[in-house]
Amino acid sequence: MKSNARPILIGGALLAGIGVAFGAFGSHALESWATPDRLDTWQTAVRYQLIHALALLAVGAIQLQTSQLRLMGPAFCLGIGSLIFSGSLYALVLLQQPLLGAVTPLGGLAQIAGWCWLTVQLWRWRPNS
Template sequence: MDIDASSRRLVLVGCICAGLGVAAGAFGAHMLKGMLDERLLAVFDTATRYQMYHSFGMVLSGFAVRIGRDTGAAKAGWMFLAGILLFSGSLYGVSLLGVRWLGAVTPVGGALFILGWAILGWRAWRSAGR
């Protein structure tokens, strides 16, 4: 894949995820306060926070691809997206829909987050030696 296209895609998708994270945070703060109990509101808040952190990670990965001229760093960004979908998505489902079994999916998303950071760190370490 073209380095510039890979970088642009990651930055764009990361920014979209961040924008949706802001919208989810506002929704939680303003619309859900009276609708969810404190425990479920905290679950929703955790989903939103981790979505934001890893949206920034996607953008960072996109810039790492561009600056380092290394498409391998893109793998980290796509791990972050998969993590957002599984980790945050499952927590949104638990808190908003009451589908408790989705909580079993959450650790898979967390593992993808960890893997994404490991890949990004490894690619940065490896490129520093060039």
């Protein structure tokens, strides 16, 4: 395995596993005390985390196929963005502190940056050349 694909794949797998666990936690443990709006917020966090976990697994798989692409930067942005975005929403729900929602857009910006950076890298890539 190419060494730069390994952390991407491990990060994606960890995010996915944690996302499933947090999804189950939200569906079962939070139902009794969280408001419907807070449960929706929790599910948004889980959804974005799982989407970005799958994205990291895909980026890692692409990285395995070629050493021409430099995908650690985009992968980092996607991963850290997911942690900040979803993490701040989880904290908002668990701690019931709406101010924590102010951090969420920073995670979203990191995710957007990761997707844009990935797009540029893929656009520049010339396979088999």
